[in-house]
Amino acid sequence: MPIAIVRHFALALLLTPPVLFADTVYVTNEKDNTVSVIDFDTLKVVNTFSVGQRPRGIALSPDNKILYVCVSDDDAIRAFDVENLEPLYDLPSGENPETFVLSPSGDRIYTSNESDNIVTVIDTSRRSVLNQIDVGVEPEGVAISPDGKIMINTSETTNMAHWIDTETFQIFENSLVGQRPRDAAFDLDGRRLWVTAEIGGTVSVFDTASYEQIIELKFKIKGIRQDRVQPVGLYLTRDGKLAFFALGPANHVAVVDAQTYEVLDYLLVGRRVWKLAPTADEKFLLTTNGVSGDVSIIDIENMKVIKSIKVGRFPWGVAVHE
Amino acid sequence: MNAWWRCLSGVILRENLRFFHQKGRFFGTLVRPLVWLLVFAAGFRAALGVSIIPPYETYITYEVYILPGLVGMVQLFNGMQNSLSIVYDTEMGSMRILLTSPLPRWWLLVSKLLAGVSVSFFQVYAFLGFAYLFGIEMPPMGYLSTIPALLLNGLMLGSLGLLLSSKIRQLENFAGVMNFVVFPLFFISSALYPLWKMRESSEFLYYLCAFNPFTHGVEMIRFALYSHFNATGVGWVLLATVVFLTLALRGYRPERGLSRKRGE
């Protein structure tokens, strides 16, 4: 028995568990004007490249060939070739785009222009503005339904989620949410809409058939002041079972049972956790931690934070390429 | 060689039998670290989410941080308890039974030391078990890879206890020693705060902590719990063990006699 233990120990020293994922992670560094590239095989930053001023929102086209980055202070959404990370062209995003959402087919981009109180709709193939929709004061989060028919925009000052028909570009419903709504997302089956409210500290869940609120989630973390619990980014698992919420300066990610709405756990990550994105196999969830300048990796099955990786200054958005 | 081994296992068996007869002691060794963990540490939940230090890969709660320190504390108190029981045995006479065995005296004392360490294993794993139940989990492999670190740390603290027992041979003096040895060792170490945090408050305190062998014992355990090997810690602990043990064995040479008080 003692020999077995010694051998066990020796093995533990020599071997690290094999890593089976091979995704590439892109993270925008708001203050460095760069994007960090993390190889998920080695969990190391393998490349950092300049993208333009104040990069924030980031996403990949559905075919994984184009990487779109909001370069807010350049007033554009810049397209990069995923192969060589060279800039391809700028999309006309309107002024100071912060975040955006792609339509399911990738033919459109919806982005909000905070100071103009509008949402700009861009045709990605023609690289032109399709429409500009007047919304509430200080528009922020954007979300698209799985069938692409409904676009959601949240406005920070109006404290509303606007339901917009993507055929007519008309707001057809408004829902009151918590103070300063930041982000929104639909379930994969399109039945529910989730909206986070930063100052309100709440998450509102709506039934997409009736537009009625189902529940309002609140969070409470032992040892952390309530006013620091500020839900921002969110992620809903594809099976509809779990919902994750980045709680900003609370430095935790809340894990919620998406069926019972019970908070299952709070996971400690870096400081001012902002946005969330899963790996392709949905085994891990990545968080950007603005103030501490790193990305934390959550093991979704075990609900454990396994590692944090340093990136640039103030990482904001994250996108994963299989 | 067989006789040596039989002697060692006999001493280990006796210490463990004695330990399990003292239910109060078992309870006490568990309550102390659990109070720290569940009462004290709970209030500091987010206090440490500032910097990632090895062996940690990500941000940790304070409870996770102080777990190795409390494991060290369990072994520290056990080492002192063992030394106290040696003093008690000396006063009561059963130390004479041990020391008149026909084996080298150093081996008899090392057997006594190892017996104390074996008792600390029960305490440490019971504590880790409770911590696990309260949600403070280590990687599963860590529970195994910590065994050598526990052995080494236990030997170091046991040697220190043996050294103290060779100097202080009257029970009534022991409380003072606990105050002057246990508390500085524990508080001026990395058990409760990481060294970098100590450095922020005082450079002098930082150097004291970095010199404290208990710090290195705790760091060695901290790394071992994540199946990492902490060479600095192991080196320091080995060195301290050799020094303490050498001095302790000198203190128990027969030419020094067994009792300070004149015999009869």
Add this chain to the structure above:
Amino acid sequence: MNQPVLSADTVSYQYGGDAALDEVSLELVSGTFTALLGPNGAGKTTLISLICHLIETRQGSIRICGHDVRTAPIPALQQIGIVFQQPTLDLDLSVHQNLHYFAALRGMPRNKATRQINIEIERLEIGDIVNKTVRQLNGGHRRRVEIARALLHEPALLLLDEPTVGLDIPTRQQFVAYAHSLARERDVCVLWASHLIDEVDPGNDNLLILHQGKLCANGPADKVMREHSCDRLTDVYIKLTGERGS
């Protein structure tokens, strides 16, 4: 004559500046019972501690069956069985556990230990108490367990340091008789330190009287009495130590 079991040659010992033992020389052979008498502080415990290597002999030498205690303590200690003045059993352990612990300390294999333990238990008629904890035993039984323990490894020399302290009179007498029988029947060399004169059998025992670190009587008890022209041992004791024995 056989090789002496215990021999001491001009052994002196000081605590600080005070002489505890002053040039003590003696020789004891197997099958004899020797009483070591002396008032408290005479040096009895010091002598016993030197013999069993708890303290180092610095002046003079002590040999057990020919092995010098200082240079070859291990073979010397193998020949010694000891009953100390203080009780040295673990109170919360059973008699069995106590005896097995001691056998392990002596490096005795488990089956041999079991065999020896059974022999001694039978001899001392303590079979009914072996599974009790020592705490449950009375003083007489505790002493019996200790003497059983001291004999487990069949030593040539049995040291007993004030073994009857705290025992009631019948138990004490029984115990004294048993120690005498060991010398007679098992050929053990018994050294019995005491300040109780009535534990000595004047007809058969050897007598050692220590006073202020000096050995002032050494020889068969009857011979010592004759030398000092006393009829009673008590008178010899008072004459040599200036104290009334009990």
